[in-house]
Amino acid sequence: MSEGDSRVADELEESFKLLKHLGRGGFADTWQAQVLDQELIEEFGRDEVALKIPLNRKKEQVLKRELAMNAALHLRLKDLQSRNLVRYLGFDKFRNKIVMVMEYVGQGSLRRMTGEIGRQKPLPVDEAVEIAEGILSGLMVIHQEHVFHRDIKPENILMDGRTPKIADLGIARMLDANELASTSIGSLPYMSPEILGKEGASFTSDIWSLGVTFYEMLTGSLPFGDMDTPPGSLIDLIRDAEPVPPAEVSTEIPTALNEIVMRALRKRASERFPSAEEMYEALKRFREASRSQVDQDIASIRELLSRPGDPCEAEERLRELVAKYPNDPRGRQYLGEFYNRCQRYEEAIATFKRGIELEPENALLHWDLALAYRGAGKRGAAAGCLEKAIALGLDAGLGRHAATLLRTLQGAEP
Numbered sequence: 001m002s003e004g005d006s007r008v009a010d011e012l013e014e015s016f017k018l019l020k021h022l023g024r025g026g027f028a029d030t031w032q033a034q035v036l037d038q039e040l041i042e043e044f045g046r047d048e049v050a051l052k053i054p055l056n057r058k059k060e061q062v063l064k065r066e067l068a069m070n071a072a073l074h075l076r077l078k079d080l081q082s083r084n085l086v087r088y089l090g091f092d093k094f095r096n097k098i099v100m101v102m103e104y105v106g107q108g109s110l111r112r113m114t115g116e117i118g119r120q121k122p123l124p125v126d127e128a129v130e131i132a133e134g135i136l137s138g139l140m141v142i143h144q145e146h147v148f149h150r151d152i153k154p155e156n157i158l159m160d161g162r163t164p165k166i167a168d169l170g171i172a173r174m175l176d177a178n179e180l181a182s183t184s185i186g187s188l189p190y191m192s193p194e195i196l197g198k199e200g201a202s203f204t205s206d207i208w209s210l211g212v213t214f215y216e217m218l219t220g221s222l223p224f225g226d227m228d229t230p231p232g233s234l235i236d237l238i239r240d241a242e243p244v245p246p247a248e249v250s251t252e253i254p255t256a257l258n259e260i261v262m263r264a265l266r267k268r269a270s271e272r273f274p275s276a277e278e279m280y281e282a283l284k285r286f287r288e289a290s291r292s293q294v295d296q297d298i299a300s301i302r303e304l305l306s307r308p309g310d311p312c313e314a315e316e317r318l319r320e321l322v323a324k325y326p327n328d329p330r331g332r333q334y335l336g337e338f339y340n341r342c343q344r345y346e347e348a349i350a351t352f353k354r355g356i357e358l359e360p361e362n363a364l365l366h367w368d369l370a371l372a373y374r375g376a377g378k379r380g381a382a383a384g385c386l387e388k389a390i391a392l393g394l395d396a397g398l399g400r401h402a403a404t405l406l407r408t409l410q411g412a413e414p
Contacts, residue, residue: 110157114154
């Protein structure tokens with residue numbers, strides 16, 4: 001057999017086919033891969049995965065040693081299931097190397113949303129809060145298994161639609177602090193004072209790293225230094241300097257949220273939130289208070305819409321509501337209903353579609369979109385939206401109305 005034939009035969013025997021290089025960290029190259037082995041497809045429950053391939057023989061030896069010494073831990077990690085964790089699927093062999101197999105998440109990382117360091121942009125406050133809550137939910141799960149991540153940063157948060165998923169479980173534990181700080185992406189800006197000192201990492205170190213990530217989402221900047229800050233100076237800032245409070249960077253950040261971020265960034269680990277659950281509950285209370293304010297603003301606008309008046313003023317107020325609460329679908333719903341009443345159907349369609357992106361299971365939004373399509377003369381699209389609205393569950397009276405309208409659109413007698 002020739003050398004070329006031998007290589008082809010080896011490739012045919014492999015369990016995976018590499019599809020796309022996704023990135024390089026301090027430990028491994030990450031590839032999107034197709035699973036070729038039917039038994040593995042059944043074991044993993046999928047035919048596409050992410051492979052972590054160690055960078056060199058030394059890293060592979062670390063991986064082998066980790067597997068031998070902490071087999072029970074990795075079995076527990078394999079059993080963890082949470083919508084906010086990238087599934088850890090186990091180990092296998094590829095091209096005579098031990099590789100880690102993970103769930104493949106195709107949308108990319110939180111870094112794509114925030115922008116590269118030096119070119120970041122802030123996210124809307126409610127979107128940043130929602131992402132932070134998701135990350136905390138994932139941390140709660142792994143902390144309950146007595147595992148801390150050590151490398152929370154935007155690059156290690158993958159986005160599945162609007163759902164954040166913590167990636168690289170088990171990777172950071174195989175790198176020492178110097179390796180973490182010197183990865184090509186750079187974990188140093190997210191490392192806690194105790195990791196950079198003699199104390200070492202703990203569960204509250206993950207709270208700190210999330211605090212840095214949260215600060216970055218809210219302000220579009222890092223709390224300590226920037227891309228031009230020398231590593232030694234950055235370490236000094238992290239250990240000794242106080243960050244500019246987020247509310248002083250952006251007036252859109254409420255005082256209560258500012259306090260949550262600043263508590264996560266306390267120098268002393270004992271002064272931070274003692275657990276991911278406590279920080280999650282603090283954000284939940286903030287969201288509930290914010291929702292109360294949204295309800296008040298919506299009530300004010302609904303009262304305005306119920307009175308005869310200038311439609312331009314009503315539209316301006318509705319647009320302000322959407323801009324103030326971009327991730328609350330109710331603002332889109334009321335603005336779309338306004339467009340329907342004004343027979344501005346194409347604008348209504350676009351507005352309702354955005355609302356449905358925010359809350360796909362909202363039956364009323366599908367009903368409203370059906371009316372907009374009907375007004376625009378798009379009977380087929382209107383019928384499809386009515387079917388969806390009925391399937392999701394409208395109240396009894398509106399459900400009967402929707403069924404009658406659907407039969408009419410489909411050409412049947414009501």
